[in-house]
Amino acid sequence: MNRIGLIVAMKEELNAALKEFEVINEFKIFDLDFYECKYKDKTCILVQCGVGKVNAARCAQILIDKLEMDCIINIGVAGSVSKYVNIYDVVVGEKLVQHDFDLKIFDHKRGHIPNVGVYMDCDPYLVKLAKDIKIDSKVHLGTIASGDIFVTELAMGEKINNKFNALCVEMEGAAIAQTCYLSNIPFLVIRSISDSPNKEANNHINFDDFVEERSKVSVQFLKQLLNKIK
Numbered sequence: 647m648n649r650i651g652l653i654v655a656m657k658e659e660l661n662a663a664l665k666e667f668e669v670i671n672e673f674k675i676f677d678l679d680f681y682e683c684k685y686k687d688k689t690c691i692l693v694q695c696g697v698g699k700v701n702a703a704r705c706a707q708i709l710i711d712k713l714e715m716d717c718i719i720n721i722g723v724a725g726s727v728s729k730y731v732n733i734y735d736v737v738v739g740e741k742l743v744q745h746d747f748d749l750k751i752f753d754h755k756r757g758h759i760p761n762v763g764v765y766m767d768c769d770p771y772l773v774k775l776a777k778d779i780k781i782d783s784k785v786h787l788g789t790i791a792s793g794d795i796f797v798t799e800l801a802m803g804e805k806i807n808n809k810f811n812a813l814c815v816e817m818e819g820a821a822i823a824q825t826c827y828l829s830n831i832p833f834l835v836i837r838s839i840s841d842s843p844n845k846e847a848n849n850h851i852n853f854d855d856f857v858e859e860r861s862k863v864s865v866q867f868l869k870q871l872l873n874k875i876k
């Protein structure tokens with residue numbers, strides 16, 4: 647895998663990544679800015695897709711169709727929905743699920759997408775490499791849930807954890823997963839924890855405090871992963 651697509655959702659995450667890579671070319675496709683970066687023998691194309699599943703999916707499709715990526719890695723921040731996962735930790739997605747996809751009325755399980763299923767598996771080779779990475783933060787491996795909702799309520803977080811055994815929630819990963827799955831492109835999602843839905847504090851304040859710093863952690867993790875990818 648020599649051509650690697652890197653998707654982030656937010657400006658803070660983009661800036662954290664740009665600090666760590668040497669940009670050799672910049673170009674625009676539609677409204678999106680793409681940064682071609684050289685990292686050792688790899689060509690990485692970094693792009694900020696914007697927040698949410700639609701932005702993420704169309705950006706992944708552009709990377710696949712127009713830029714012919716060998717794989718796509720999504721990095722960024724997420725909210726913990728597990729009592730075992732804390733702010734400062736990193737979650738590597740083993741599988742992704744869309745927690746807001748609901749065809750229950752047609753006797754499908756919550757999260758079930760026709761022709762796709764409930765869970766989408768990250769590439770086993772990339773997951774295996776990620777498993778051996780040691781950084782200062784605690785690293786968890788498990789399910790990441792995505793939806794077009796910023797989850798602030800403890801009850802919603804618990805429900806997502808119970809239903810899908812998810813470790814964290816975010817708003818893009820599973821859309822990138824679905825796009826890659828349908829195009830047969832390997833993918834991985836890496837998230838560092840910026841906040842945790844809880845009833846005492848205002849989760850949004852929590853998020854703003856941590857987003858910049860936590861973005862850096864997922865980039866550090868990514869660099870270690872890029873060192874290992876053959």
Ligand code: SAH
Pocket residue numbers: 655656697698722723724725726795796797798815816817818840841842843853
């Ligand atoms: N600051 C932005 C909105 C951020 S939305 C604005 O004002 O436009 C939150 C982003 O962080 C998403 O990209 C999502 O993937 C991630 N995220 C972090 N914590 C989350 C949570 N608790 N619930 C959902 N997404 C979360």
